[in-house]
Amino acid sequence: MRRAELVTAVLLAAFSIYLMWKSTELKIGWVKHEGPGGGAWPFWLAGIMLICNVWTIVNWVRKATPQSRSQDQFMDAHAIRMFLLVGGSVVALAAMVHIIGVYGAVPIFMLFYLRILGRHGWVPTVSISVAAPVIIFFFFDVAMRIVLPKGYLEPLFYPLYDIFL
Structure with missing residues (x-):
């Protein structure tokens, strides 16, 4: 340590x-x-x-x-496993952004992180996983006018652009 x-x-x-x-x-x-x-x-x-x-x-x-x-060990086997799981899921999130965009990658990441790693119930997991990309969209794309990567999901956003932009 x-x-x-x-x-x-x-x-x-x-x-x-x-x-x-x-x-x-x-x-x-x-x-x-x-x-x-x-x-x-x-x-x-x-x-x-x-x-x-x-x-x-x-x-x-x-x-x-x-x-x-402290002379204690810095990371035990459980800490190393969690580090690899969390680090691997963040790398997967970054990779998914290039394919399915932020609004597809964030809910998948949140589902994995909250349900699998966090062991939260389905109601808060799904609620947060759905709310996060919606809030991110309205904050960045609509309010700030900062367009985030959408990947192959971009055609799904054309109707939203017609409404909000």
């Missing part, structure tokens, strides 16, 4: 530095008559993340937290 905390903090700190460097490709300061530049939010968010990771490393060195003193 102790080693895992340090490795994670160091990797996340390095990633924070990369994100800060990458965000400077856009303006991170104040743009006259526009407000903060496009890189301001990611730069400062990554900066805060870097501070948090440095603090975690300091606490690790001082052995100030239970995790920094």
